[in-house]
Structure formats: structure tokens, C-alpha cells
Amino acid sequence: MIWVDTILQGILLGGLYALFAAGLSLVFGIMRLVNLAHGDLIVMGAYLILLLVTLLGLSPFLAALIAMPVMFLLGWALQKFLLNRTLGDDILPPLLVTFGLSIALQNALLETFSADSQRLPTDALTTASLQMGPISLGVMPLLTFASAVAVILGLNQLFYRTELGRAFRATSDDPVTAGLMGIKPANIFATATGIALVIVTIAALYLGLRANFDPNIGPARLIYAFEAVIIGGLGSLWGTLAGGIIIGVAQTLGAAINPEWQILSGHIAFLLVLLVRPRGLFPRAHD
Amino acid sequence: MPLLTTRNLVARYGDFQALFGVDIDLGEAETIAIIGANGAGKTTLMRSIAGVLRNQADAVRFDGAEIGALPADEIMALGVAMVPEGRKLFPSLSVEENLLIGTYGRKQSGHWTLETVCDLFPILRERRHNPGTALSGGQQQMVAIGRALMSNPRVLLCDEISLGLAPVVIKDIYKAVPAIKAAGASIIVVEQDIAQALAVADRVYCMMEGRVTLSGTPDSLSREAIHNAYFGAHQ
Numbered sequence: 001m002i003w004v005d006t007i008l009q010g011i012l013l014g015g016l017y018a019l020f021a022a023g024l025s026l027v028f029g030i031m032r033l034v035n036l037a038h039g040d041l042i043v044m045g046a047y048l049i050l051l052l053v054t055l056l057g058l059s060p061f062l063a064a065l066i067a068m069p070v071m072f073l074l075g076w077a078l079q080k081f082l083l084n085r086t087l088g089d090d091i092l093p094p095l096l097v098t099f100g101l102s103i104a105l106q107n108a109l110l111e112t113f114s115a116d117s118q119r120l121p122t123d124a125l126t127t128a129s130l131q132m133g134p135i136s137l138g139v140m141p142l143l144t145f146a147s148a149v150a151v152i153l154g155l156n157q158l159f160y161r162t163e164l165g166r167a168f169r170a171t172s173d174d175p176v177t178a179g180l181m182g183i184k185p186a187n188i189f190a191t192a193t194g195i196a197l198v199i200v201t202i203a204a205l206y207l208g209l210r211a212n213f214d215p216n217i218g219p220a221r222l223i224y225a226f227e228a229v230i231i232g233g234l235g236s237l238w239g240t241l242a243g244g245i246i247i248g249v250a251q252t253l254g255a256a257i258n259p260e261w262q263i264l265s266g267h268i269a270f271l272l273v274l275l276v277r278p279r280g281l282f283p284r285a286h287d
Numbered sequence: 288m289p290l291l292t293t294r295n296l297v298a299r300y301g302d303f304q305a306l307f308g309v310d311i312d313l314g315e316a317e318t319i320a321i322i323g324a325n326g327a328g329k330t331t332l333m334r335s336i337a338g339v340l341r342n343q344a345d346a347v348r349f350d351g352a353e354i355g356a357l358p359a360d361e362i363m364a365l366g367v368a369m370v371p372e373g374r375k376l377f378p379s380l381s382v383e384e385n386l387l388i389g390t391y392g393r394k395q396s397g398h399w400t401l402e403t404v405c406d407l408f409p410i411l412r413e414r415r416h417n418p419g420t421a422l423s424g425g426q427q428q429m430v431a432i433g434r435a436l437m438s439n440p441r442v443l444l445c446d447e448i449s450l451g452l453a454p455v456v457i458k459d460i461y462k463a464v465p466a467i468k469a470a471g472a473s474i475i476v477v478e479q480d481i482a483q484a485l486a487v488a489d490r491v492y493c494m495m496e497g498r499v500t501l502s503g504t505p506d507s508l509s510r511e512a513i514h515n516a517y518f519g520a521h522q
Contacts, residue, residue, distance in 0.1 A: 166388050169379040177375040179359035180337060180368070182392010182438070 005135050006256045007249055012137065014228075014248030015145030016210065018241040019203035020221050021228035022151050023196035029235035030172045030192045031087060036098040039222030040105040041197060045071055045204030046213050047113055050120060060120040064205040068198045075197030080190040087189070102218065109215035120208035144206040148244065151199055152237050158195075159237075168192060227270040233280030242281055246273065288351070290315045290473055291336070291367070291442055296346045296355075298331050305331040307497045313442065318464070318474040320488035322481055324517060327494040329477040330372050333446045336475075337369040338362040349442070364392045368440035372447045372477075374431040376419035383415040385430050389437030397439030398470035404433040407463050425456035432463065436472075443467060445476045449483060461487060481513060495519050 024038045035041075045067060052063035082101075086093040128139045159165040167188055171178040175185040207213060207221070224247060231246055232239025247266045254265025273281070289312040298306040306328045313319055321329045334340045336347055338359035346355035354362055363369075368389070376385050386404060405412040408429040414422055419430055428448055435443055449457040457480070464487055467474065478484040484491060485505040493501040493516035501508065501516030 163387070163391065166380060166384050167391055169384075170377040170388050170391075173377040173379050174375060176339060176359075177371060177377070179339065180363060180371060181388050181434070182360045182363040183388075184358075184360050 002256070006252050008135060008137065009141065010249030010252035011245050012141035012145045012248070013252060014241070014245030015141070015148035016203070016206055016244070017224045017228045017247050018148040018244030019144070019151060019199065019206060020225040021232075021240045021244055022148070022155065022237065023199040023203070024222075024225045025229045025232070025235065025237060025240040026155060026199070027193055027196045028229065029237075030168050031189050032091070033083060033087065033094050033189075034091075034098070035083075035193075035196075036095060036222065037102040037105055037218075038098075038200070038225060039220065040102045040109075040218030041200050042204050042207060042221050043213055043215060043218045044105055044109060045197070045201045046120070046208040047109060047118075049201070049205055049208060050118055053120060059123070060205060060209060064201055067204075068201045071197040071201045072194040075200075076190045076194035078197075079193035080186060083193065084186050084189055102222075106215050106218060113215060115214055115216070117212040117214040118208075119212045120205070122209055126209055140206070140209060144210070147202055147206065148241060151202060152241050155195075155199075155237050164191070224266070227266070230280055231270060231273045233283040235284045236280070236282040239280060239282035246270075289313055290317075290350060291475075292348045293332070293336065293346060294348070296332070296335055296342060298328075298335050298340055298342065305497055306335065309494070309497070309499055311492055311499065311502075313473050313475055316468065316471070316473055317489050318468060318476070318487060320484035320491045321475065321477045321494060322479070322484045322491060322513075322517070323494035325479075326496075328497040329494055330446055331497075332494070333369065333372075333444050333475070333477055336362075337367060337444055360392050363438065363440075366393065366395070366438070366441035367444065368393075368435040368438050368442070369444040370428075370431045370435045370446060370448055372450065374424075374427045376427055376430055376434075378418065378420045380419055381416050382411055382419050382422065382430055385419045386411070386433050386437055389434035393438040393440075395439040399436040399439050401437070404436055407436075407466055408433060425452050425459065428452065428456075428460055429463075432460070432467075436467065436470075439470075440472055443472045443474045445474065447477055447479065449478065449480055457483065481517075493517055 020042060024035060027033050027035055048067045049060055049063045052058055052066055053060055083094060086097045126140050129136045130139065159168060167183050170181065171183055171185050171188045178185055227247055228243035229240050231243030246269055250269030251262050251266040255262035291313040293309055293311050296306055296309040309332055321332060323329050335342050338357050342355040344353040344356040348354065349365060349367060354365065380388060386401060410426055411429055411433060414426065419427065448460060461483060476484065476487060488505060490502065490504055491508060492499050493513060495516060501512060
């Protein structure tokens, strides 16, 4: 029974990793841009929520709701005025610029909020758990997982049911011909990064409620996000959820055997999947 | 006054000059054809009008406004739609989605809707849920034309719509032209097939090496004159 419990905890943890990864997957899928500052943007989102909680005395959930439009605008502007300039045939400039952005963000956060670790205040609900027979599941991990599923469902609806989604896919296929349809690729890219930062805010909320954070933990979140995206297959949103779950389960299983193995077993699971399926579990037909 | 004009239109790709001062006129409800050999600058001319290539503002005028320096999406929104060479369907989109994306930048109510485009090319109704790229070449061309029509454009630019298609399929596609004209669009077709161009157009421009070498109504142009303008023999 302990194994069932461990695996269930792992699946729920996978929801958090899927949230880390969904924004990365979205941006890569539309504009082939790998954002190395993604983890630091999550940490920045957590500090923004914390700031709203402390200054306005809001609950973290309400604070995240307010942070979302702010982060959307930030992402929109970041893409429109900085990252769009790096896109082109050469894949190196976006990597270099987002790497630099990652370092700048870490230092700015360090300067503003100090190196002390913080966490978002939890209340009775967020620390409660549901007893299901012999298994007890935390409300918080369940909520995290449900949010991850909702985010990915929502993104799929957006992609395949709306005009904006059609424009996303068309621009991803061929930006020049998209222009002939009246689409401005620069604005489509900016909107995509804006949406990615809304998802980042949701990820930041659960990161901050679940554990401590400080300005330096961004790169490790980026690694988990990367692994989830690559296990799932680049650009596949449901694959990203599957990837998050695989890492989550591997980590909790590893930790159940020996707590020191938690992080390592996640990475090993990633390498094993890469060995068997180099293009991930659900690769796109054409790239 | 013509609906669309180019005056002294010049285009270059880096050091290579593709157009040397091209002047053409397209009247309201008129269909013109641009003919010429490979490399004459026909596609460059289309791309310049559509805004894929940017020019001097006054090099292209549409409905009295200078549009030469506008980007493609803004020109499309004004009502100049293009069927690009090579069809360029979006592989991630179904046939129906490819048609719908044609209205993205211009929601102009008019004759053309998903229904009327499918009436024009009935095969598209059958294949509406297939990926655009799963269709035959001729069907893909129909999608590309339908996609451009969905915005109810005032000017339709058709770049090499018969390229790589069987003669019987080309006939099918050109059968749609009267309906497109009847719905109120002025048309510029770029065509390598001279007979087809002469049959469909009110006026013809012949291009060679980036310049217009001959123009006129189809009856006024002798085969010999076209031959000379096309291949650059002595005039």
C-alpha cells in the first residue's frame, strides 16, 4: 500500500512540474524559442505574489489572480521589445539573451528581496488532507494537479478551438504567409509569451505554497521543466503533463528508497526515456 | 482612376535588382494578367504589392492611398489578398481552418463565406476536416484561393496558380474566375501559360528582366509581339 501511496504522491508532484513546463512548451511550440530564464520568471512570479500578500494582506490565491495580468503584460513586453529581436535563423541569440536575462533576474531578486528563503502563507485549507481508505492525499497537491490538468486542457482548447489558436499554429508553420492573412507575427509571439507568463504565475503560486523559495532556485525549476517538455515530446502539451508525471513519480519512488536519491532518480528517469525514445513520448509529426 | 497602381516600382534582393521601375494599373472590376519567363520579376512584383517586400510608399497606390511601405498584414486588412506561389497552406491546420484563417486580419462581410467558397469548390466541403497538406495539388490550390477569398478582398493577387498542375485541373480552377469577378474583386493573375492568360484577362502585361516590355488588350497583341516581349528578340 505504501507504494501506491508513493506513486500517487509522485503523480500529484508531476502536476507541479507540468505547470513549470507548460509555459516553456507553449513558447517553444510556437516560436522555437528556448527561454532559459523561465525558472527565474517562476521565482519572480512567486515574489510578486508574496509582495501582494504582504502589502495588501490578500490570500495567496487572490494575489496570484492579480499578479496574472501584470505578468501577462510583462511577458508581452519582454517578447515584443527584447526576445523578438533575437529570433531568426540562428538559434544562438535567443539562448544567449535569455541566459543573460536569467542571471540579471536572479541578481535583481537577490538585491530586492535578499537571499533569505521565503514562502507563501498557508491556511487550514492548504494544509488539509483527504483520507481515502489507507491513503491520505494533501488538498494542496490535489489542487496543484487539478490546476495543471486545467491549464493544459485550457491551452488545448485555445489552440484548437479559437481564432487566436489558429493564428498561433499558422504563425508557427510559416510567419511570412501568416502575414498575408493579416497576422502580425511579432504580436502573436508577444501574446504567446504573455500567456506563458500567466501559466508561470500559476506555477509560482503552487511553488510558493508548497515549499520555500529564494532567488537562486530558478535554474533547477528550469531543469525540471525542460525534462518534462523533452520527455513528452517537444511541442506536445499533453506530453508535457506526462513528462511531469514521470519525473514526479521517479522522484518520489527514489526518495522512498533513499531520501538522497530523490533529485537524482528524476534525472535518471529523464535519461532513460531519452535513451529509448530520443524524440520524446509524443513527438509532433513535422518539425 | 485605377484601383491599384504601381509607379516606378523598384525591388532588390541585396545587390541583385529584380524590378527596374515597373508601372502597372488595375482598374475597378478589371482582370489583368502578368506574363513572362522565369526570373522576369512577376513573383517579385506580386510580393511587392502584397507587402511581403517593402517599397517606397508612393511606389504602390491602392484606392488613392500610398501603400508601398506598409507591411503585408496591413495591406491585407485594406483588401488586397494574395494567393501565394506554391500555395503555402498551413500544414498544422485543417482545410476548414486554412479557409477560416483567411479572415484573421479582415472581417469584411460580403459574398464569400465558408459556405460560398465550398459552393465554388465543392470538393473542399468533403475534405474540410482533412489536413490541408493531405490534399492533391489542385485541391490545395483551391484551398489557397478560397483562403484568400474569405476576406472578401477588393483585389485578388494570384501568383502562378496553375504551376505544377495537370491541364484538366487548371481548367477547373480557372472556371472559378468568372464567379470571383462577379463577386466584385479585381484580379491580377501571374501566369506562365500565355493562352490561359490571354483567355482570362482584360489586359496583359508582359515582363522581361524586371521591366514591362509589352502591354495591351489580348486582341491587340499579336503572337509575334508577345513572343518578342517574352524572349527579348528584336522588336
